Amino acid sequence: MPWTECDLAIVNGLIIDATGAPARPGAVFITGSRITEVRSGTVADSEFIARRVIDARGGAVMPGMTDGHWHPSYYNARTIADLDIQSPIEETVIHAVRHCQVMLECGFTMAVCAGAHHRLDVALRNAVNAGEIPGPRMLAAGRDICCTGGLTDWNPAWWKLGLEGLTMIADGEDEIRKAVRLNVKETADVIKFFVSGEGASFNCNQYQTTCTRAELEAYVDEVHRRGRLASTHVRDRTGTRWCAELGVDIINHATYADDQTLDLIAEKNLTLVPALGYIFGVFENGERFGLDEAFRKASFAAEDRESGCEVIRKAHKMGIRVVTGGDYGFAWVPHGEYAKDLGYFVSHMGFTPMEAIIAATRHGAELLRMQGDCGTIEPGKYADLLVIDGNPLDDISILCDRSKFVWIFKGGVEVRR
Ligand SMILES: [Zn+2]
Structure with a gap:
C-alpha cells in the first residue's frame, strides 16, 4: 500500500x-x-x-447535503403576509446571515435559493464565497417574479403597497423580460417565476395557472439567453406541462403533474424539487403555530400532500432527478429542520435511505451545476x-x-x- x-x-x-x-x-x-x-x-x-x-x-x-428550495431571508412567518410587511430589512438581514450558519450546522453545504427579499441572497452568496460569513455553497435567486393576481401579489390594492422587497409584479412578455433582466443585472444565478397559485392565497388556488403560456415562454427564453437557470413555483396540471415543454430547469412542487408531463421531464433531464416539507409541516405543526382551521383545511388539503407524493413516487421510479428542498422558513417548518425532507422521501415518496442521501448530495450538486466539485x-x-x-x-x-x-x-x- x-x-x-x-x-x-x-x-x-x-x-x-x-x-x-x-x-x-x-x-x-x-x-x-x-x-x-x-x-x-x-x-x-x-x-x-x-x-x-x-x-x-x-x-x-x-x-454535505443540499436544500434545493431555500429561502434564507424567510424567518418564522405565520402568514404569507409576514414575509412582506412584517419583515423589515434590517432584522431580515440578521436572520438571513444566521440561517447561513444554521444550514452548515445541519450538515447542508449546498443550497439553491427560491427567492429572497431584495437581493439579499446575492449578498449572502458573495459574502460566503469571500469567506466573510460562514454558509453553504449557494445559487442566489434575488427577487421572484409574479403576474398581477398571482400567489405573491397578496397585498390588497387599496393598501396602496407594492411588493418592493420580495417579488417583482410583471405582466406581459416585455415586463417579464425586464424583470428577468433586473435579476440578471443583480447577478442572480437562478430566476424564479410563479406559474400557479397556492391554497394559502386569497386570490389564486393551486389548480390555477396564473400566467399565460406566452409569458412563461418569454421568461424561459430570457433566462436561458442570459445563461441562468429557470425555476418555477408550479402546482397545477397545465402549468406544470408548460414548464416541462419549455424546459424549466428546476420545477418546484409539480403537485398535479400528469404522466405525459413526467415523460417530458424525464426526456429533457429537468429536475423536480417537491418542497413538500412545507405541506407536511402544516399538518404536523400548523395548529400549534396558530394556523386557523380554514387555512389548514382549505389551503393545504390532504389532496395536495397525497398528489404531490404520488407524483414524486412516479418520477423517482422513472429515474427523474428529484432533489430535497422543503420551503423551510415558516413557523411550522422552521430553519434548521432541512433534513426532515430526506425522511419524507423515505416515508412517503418511495426512496430508500441511500436514494434519499443521493438525492440530497450527488443530485443536489448536479442541481447547482457543481457535480465536478461536490x-x-x-x-x-x-x-x-x-x-x-x-x-x-x-x-x-x-x-x-x-x-x-x-x-x-x-x-x-x-x-x-
Ligand atoms: Zn418557496
Missing part, C-alpha cells in the same frame, strides 16, 4: 460516497480543500501521515463531509439530530458551532 501524506485523515468510517456504490468501511484523505484519496477497508496508522486524524469510530462519513466522496472533490455518530442507512431520521454530527467540514475546513 503506498504511503499517503495529507492534511486530514478521517479513518474508521462507514463511507457513504453517494456515487451509488454500497456503503463500506474505509478512510478519506484530504489535502487543502479537496479529497485526495478514498481507501476501503481498515487503514493502519503506518499507512499514512496526516497533520490531523479523526477517528469516525464506525460512524457514517457522507457528503456531491460525492471521490478524489478531486471538495471535502464537504459529515462525520456522523450512527448510520443514516439504518435510520434516516438521525440526520435531523444536529448532535449526531460529530464533525462537519466544508472545503476541508471544520464548521465551528
Whole structure:
C-alpha cells in the first residue's frame, strides 16, 4: 500500500460516497480543500501521515447535503403576509446571515435559493464565497417574479403597497423580460417565476395557472439567453406541462403533474424539487403555530400532500432527478429542520435511505451545476463531509439530530458551532 501524506485523515468510517456504490468501511484523505484519496477497508496508522486524524469510530462519513428550495431571508412567518410587511430589512438581514450558519450546522453545504427579499441572497452568496460569513455553497435567486393576481401579489390594492422587497409584479412578455433582466443585472444565478397559485392565497388556488403560456415562454427564453437557470413555483396540471415543454430547469412542487408531463421531464433531464416539507409541516405543526382551521383545511388539503407524493413516487421510479428542498422558513417548518425532507422521501415518496442521501448530495450538486466539485466522496472533490455518530442507512431520521454530527467540514475546513 503506498504511503499517503495529507492534511486530514478521517479513518474508521462507514463511507457513504453517494456515487451509488454500497456503503463500506474505509478512510478519506484530504489535502487543502479537496479529497485526495478514498481507501476501503481498515487503514493502519503506518499507512499514512496526516497533520490531523479523526477517528469516525464506525460512524457514517457522507457528503454535505443540499436544500434545493431555500429561502434564507424567510424567518418564522405565520402568514404569507409576514414575509412582506412584517419583515423589515434590517432584522431580515440578521436572520438571513444566521440561517447561513444554521444550514452548515445541519450538515447542508449546498443550497439553491427560491427567492429572497431584495437581493439579499446575492449578498449572502458573495459574502460566503469571500469567506466573510460562514454558509453553504449557494445559487442566489434575488427577487421572484409574479403576474398581477398571482400567489405573491397578496397585498390588497387599496393598501396602496407594492411588493418592493420580495417579488417583482410583471405582466406581459416585455415586463417579464425586464424583470428577468433586473435579476440578471443583480447577478442572480437562478430566476424564479410563479406559474400557479397556492391554497394559502386569497386570490389564486393551486389548480390555477396564473400566467399565460406566452409569458412563461418569454421568461424561459430570457433566462436561458442570459445563461441562468429557470425555476418555477408550479402546482397545477397545465402549468406544470408548460414548464416541462419549455424546459424549466428546476420545477418546484409539480403537485398535479400528469404522466405525459413526467415523460417530458424525464426526456429533457429537468429536475423536480417537491418542497413538500412545507405541506407536511402544516399538518404536523400548523395548529400549534396558530394556523386557523380554514387555512389548514382549505389551503393545504390532504389532496395536495397525497398528489404531490404520488407524483414524486412516479418520477423517482422513472429515474427523474428529484432533489430535497422543503420551503423551510415558516413557523411550522422552521430553519434548521432541512433534513426532515430526506425522511419524507423515505416515508412517503418511495426512496430508500441511500436514494434519499443521493438525492440530497450527488443530485443536489448536479442541481447547482457543481457535480465536478461536490456531491460525492471521490478524489478531486471538495471535502464537504459529515462525520456522523450512527448510520443514516439504518435510520434516516438521525440526520435531523444536529448532535449526531460529530464533525462537519466544508472545503476541508471544520464548521465551528
Ligand atoms: Zn418557496
